[in-house]
Amino acid sequence: MEHFDVVIVGSGPGGYMSAKLLLERGKSVALVEKSVFGGVCLNAGCIPKEGLYKLALEKSKPRWKVAVQMVQGKVIEIRDTSLKALLSKGLTYVEGDGELIDERVIKVGNRRLTASHIILACGSKQREPGISPEDVLRGWAIPKNNVCIVGGGAAGCELAFILSSFGFKVYLVREDTVLKGYRNIPEEFALKLEDALERCGVKLVENTKNVDADLVIRATGRIPNFCQERFPFVAVDERGFVRTDSFLETDTKGIFAVGDIVPPMGAGYAFEKARVAVRSILYDKERVFDPRKVPVIISSAYQIGFVGDVKDAKIFVTKPLGTNPKAYVTENDGIISVGFDDSGRLVYCCLIGREVGEILNLCATLLGKNLEEHLSFAHPSYGEIINEILSIKQEVCR
Structure with a gap:
């Protein structure tokens, strides 16, 4: 048998980030993947979507087949570079279908991988049959x-x-x-x-x-890609999601679950789950997983992004993005809505506009903070609208 500090099953965002963080901290890691390195996000989801979305915004664009080939070429480059980087840090990459045959033993073909800890990152699959x-x-x-x-x-x-x-x-x-x-x-x-x-x-x-x-x-959604027959020591709920505590440890001590087999689904959530699981392994459950802290962005005819939870908000402020000088000259039809709790802390933000990522990420860093003083921002920048929001909040909360 081959022994590792951690064996990870699945190389999507949750599995990849877990491996990267553990390797950077000197741990021995085996990463098991039955399909293509990078999971759905890299090969068929977030990354190719983003590439095609950027091409879609251009006035002069290639034919569809050419565009897909161009983007997939970039995907291959990212995939190869990312895997090589992990291998250079000492990763053991195992191709094949993993199976938990004991609480600390993963079987992959004829190989037996033992570990002090196991992270399951099995991903998701299409909910309905047909073209996805x-x-x-x-x-x-x-x-x-x-x-x-x-x-x-x-x-x-x-x-x-x-x-x-x-x-x-x-x-x-x-x-x-x-x-x-x-x-x-x-x-x-x-x-x-x-x-x-x-x-x-x-x-x-x-x-x-x-x-x-x-x-x-x-496009009717996805479900956990988790086969309990292959992982009999791990419990699932009625929807097929793996049961975990707030530190992402399953019912079996030492086995953690990240990615789409734990709700909510999405690559941004998967990266955060990986950080929490790794810290739980390294520092004995130091940090809990809180999906409210993860910003989410949807890129369509407009971009819509949110962070926090509208249910936590008691006081709301909604403003046109056009009150910000930069937004006025670039996209004067966007909107920002923010929410504060009873203590005046920022607990929610949602935006719609042509390009909302800068403000969304800023709000994510300010989430949970009581904004009492105006902040300094580069001018002109979208971030300056935070001070406009703060002025209105102070008026409302008097």
Whole structure:
């Protein structure tokens, strides 16, 4: 048997980040992957989506097939570079399907890997059968003319905008409004996004009746890719998610779970779960996982981003981004909504606009803080709007 400090199953964002952090701290690590290094996020999700989204915003863009090939070429470069970097730090990379045959033993083919700790990062899979957004982003399914996307969540809205921008006729099937399942996104923002999608040529429909499409894409969500038969010592809940405590340790001591097998799903959450799990291993459960601290951004006809939890807010301030000089000359139709608790601490922020990442990340760093004094920002910059918000908060909280 081969022994390691930590064996990780799955090389997506949660598994990759866990391995990186542990190796940087001198731990011996084996990383098991049954498919392609990097998981869905790198190969067929966030990264290719972002590349195609940036191309979609350009006035002069390549044909769709060429664009996909260009982006996938970048994906391969990232994949190779990232894996080589881990290998150079001493990673043992094991290709194959992992199976937990004892509380500290992972079987991969004929190999037996023992460990002081195990991190499971098995990822997620498509909820319904059919062609997925990931199939399209990867180039496994090629649109022809008319496309029907079933599902008005983040993946559906993002892909609808991208494909429409590349000249395809897109139908987006959604119930009620888009992004309905995101409680942190105001309905006003969702309706604003719907209007922008329609202006981009996306046809919003409630069902597939009378929809003429040569390609139907199922963007109806994902479920945990966790086979309990292969990991019999790990308990799951009624939805198939692995049960963990707030430090991401499972019911079996020494076995942790990160990534999409623990809610909520998403690469940003996966990176944070990895940080928490690694610190739990290194420093005996020093830090809990709090999804409210993770900023989320959706890139479609508008970008919508949020951090914190609207349920924690008692006092709200909503302002047009155009009150910020830089935003006024670059995108005068964006909106920011922030929430404070009874103590005046920033606990929630949601933005919609053309480019909201700078302000969203700033709000994430200020989350939980009681903003009493005005802050210094570069001028001109989007971040200056925080002082505008602070002035209004002080008026409201008098």
